[in-house]
Amino acid sequence: MRDATAKARPAPRLITLTINGEVREVMVRPRIMLLEVIRDHVGLTGTKDGCESGTCGACTVLLNGKPVLSCITLAVECDGKTVETVESLSEGGKLGDLQEAFLDQGATQCGFCTPGILMSAKALLKNNPKPSLPEIKKALEGNLCRCTGYNAIVDAILQVSDQGVAPLMK
């Protein structure tokens, strides 16, 4: 029985990822998703697992600069690519402007959606430093947030992109 199982399982492969600027080599089976590599193999648990089925956005990371749902992205397909997670947003323990704007607007409550939303927002702002409301909505349409009603999240993005929204919190 054991042998049969082993045979049925495809052989693992060594892949190389650059995660938050650090090169990592990881052995993965072909069915393993990027989320599992990030959270379990590399041990960066900031990226969250909300549904494992591509429906909530909590696992959003940037792959070669583009937002992807890491729970439905095969790890083997990421071989040789760069990955950015929420941990990349702060440097030397200092929060980045986008993160500060989330605090200023109270845009995180339970915080579970936050890492994914921050990464979607980062991808948006990189290409579009002053996004309009429809553009913000489009960029974040794959991210569920049950706590905030999204209002504070939109305000945070408007604040950080200098579009006339003042901090709500001190």
Place this chain on the structure above:
Amino acid sequence: MSKLKYVGQSLKRKDGPDKVSGRAVYTQDIKLPGTLIGRVLRSPHPHARILKIDPSKALALPGVKGVITAKDTIGVKHGFVETPRYPADQDVLAIDKVTHVGEEIAAVAAIDDITAQRALELIEVEYEILPGVFDAETAMQPGAPEIRPTHPKVKEDLVNIAGKTETEWGDVEKGFAEADYIREDRFENQLRTHGYLEPQVTLAHWEGDKLNVWTSSMGTFIKRAKLSRTLGLPYSQVRIHKTYVGGTFGGKIDLYSHEYCAARLSMLTGRPVRITANREEIFSAYRHSQTLTIEIKTGVRKDGTILAQRFRIINNAGAHRGSGVVVIFLAWGFIMGPYRIPNLKYEGYAVYTNHTTRAPQRGHGAPKVRFAVESHLDMIAEHLGIDPITIRLKNARGPWEQLPNNDNTHEAGLIDCIKMVSQKSAFLDKWRQARPPADPESPLRRGIGIGVTSYMSGTLIYPNGSGVIVKLNDDGSVIVLTGALDVGQGAETVLCQIVAEELAVGMDDIKLITSDTDTTPQDIGAWISGMTYVTGNATRQAATHAREKILKVASEEMGVPEEDLGIEDKSVFNLHDPQQRMSYAQVFSASVAKHRGDTIIGEGFWRTMRDEPTHPSLATTKGRWTENYAFSAQVAEVEVDIETGEARLIKAYTVHDCGFPVNPGLIKGQVDGQVSMALGQAFMEEVMTKNGYTLNPNWLDYRMPLIHNMAGSEDFEVITEQYRIGQPYRTKEVGEGLVSGVLAGIANAIYDATGVRLTSAPFTPEKILAGLRKLEREKARELA
């Protein structure tokens, strides 16, 4: 009295940096070496007798470390309510029959997920299928399949009654006899899920004499109590650790079978066991809200004054009693809070059906009750030719009204809430004006509607009270030990603000240690809307206690009477000579040196309704419910496309009496979140079931509000209380009562926009279009 520096300010979240940096540790982030993966075998049938369970093949599978069935339990049942009248009726693993799809039958622990899954498939269970019943009103009728015996105290000829709440005051028949107008309506609503982003997950580690548990919950002390009892362990052998919690909304209270299974499997294998429920399991086997059928009859005077009301509520409570008997009690509370009802008769039934067990859900029935009452009231107002604001002001409760259960409305701000929301939203200017579109070609119609609510702010449910410890460090900074759990509502921030205010230390000088059952004092938990009031007052008391010690020591050292001392910036100073001062660090050393080593520890504790022995009777409503009623009035503006039937919320106005806001920014977050939940409930969310099977068990088919559905939201406070340093204070609930008025307001606004009166939620395009067609037919008939 100095001005408040921290309380009343919109200060940033204490837990914010952890949460935006990815540092925050949730249960799914805890890793222990050697962890086994657990999975739960669930019933494929809604109602069946279990004839045989044979786990031997699963146990023989290499990689499987443990399998448990009911035989491995001590047979102690659990339930949301565990009282003499309503004893627990839930087994941690089904014994002889299953009563809903997904009910837990067995659990396995294995070296990995695939092995665990394979093991589940090897457990052999023989069932004898029993007929199921899913509709509550059918399930009540004699002859319906019996799920559990009807409650012995219910003497009517009905079956499957899990419990009944019955109460009456005044003389209802006399009230109706005196009425100028009587109206009867019936309202229904859908099954809705909580939609917490973090799945249900538990990690348990038995260390030979100590069970360590990490679990996504709403209160660690209640979890400890229920786990200890079902496992047969003393409370002291169970430790629930703090983790951040990714949303709950009512869906993570009480004991869940997977929590028990992870613990039991860890005890059996001696290894850590993690069980994570996947989304499909959460949708199809876990607890959702409760659907209520609400029948109302109201008699009014011509001027709109309510004379009498009769309510009959039927709760489809699912397979176990769950919180079903609580909802039928609370529904009464949500009815009698906002308006004066001189004569009332209330009956609520919780009915067993073969649906999944139910849980509380943000508002615990209030949104459904208020949707019904506020719609009904608008219909009455229209018949009488009165506007929605006037009829509400006519009946709204004022300050210091004694309620039939001996509660008191205290400084109720409801009347001001109604007036202010009317003015802020320009209600009467917009009402009935919006139906004709600005552009005659446009299919869009605007409408406006109002809803009113009152909500309890803490009540007596285990563990009933909160304790807090505030201790000084020798550098003058502060550590707060509290059992309060931040599930996103901002508990940690609010408690820090109180300590900062009472001790004149900065927010950054305070460190919190929270919700760990071994190291923090007991706390009521994040599930009875009393955190800011109950745990907050305990915190204030603990900080006051520490301040008194600080001042005493400083007074001795400085040779200045205590009343001449002030505090600021972690130091004590002479009010008459501000140069003369002592830092808290110096005070600390002096205290240790001269007060027998006293390291300055303050203690506080608080209990709501401290003279009440216990919670009110769920069956008769006798006894006090809460000492703090929050009140609110909310207005919704909607836009309806009369060609597609699509409706959306444009803007919500919330005016509420929360006593006073400790942190207005956090409150705004609560309001916005509740507006979003209300619009989800109003327009899109429904767990669809057929014969107990969930048809849309994922977030693609179950539509939850996306950023595209975001609505404008403005909130204003009616201030009725205040905070004074060193004094007890009253704050009122803000975290769950504000779904109701928006939901009700949306229903009334759809009517205002279209003339379509919807009595069942959600307000789908199909229902709106059907309503519009019916109106057209009626119009055509009139013309003919």
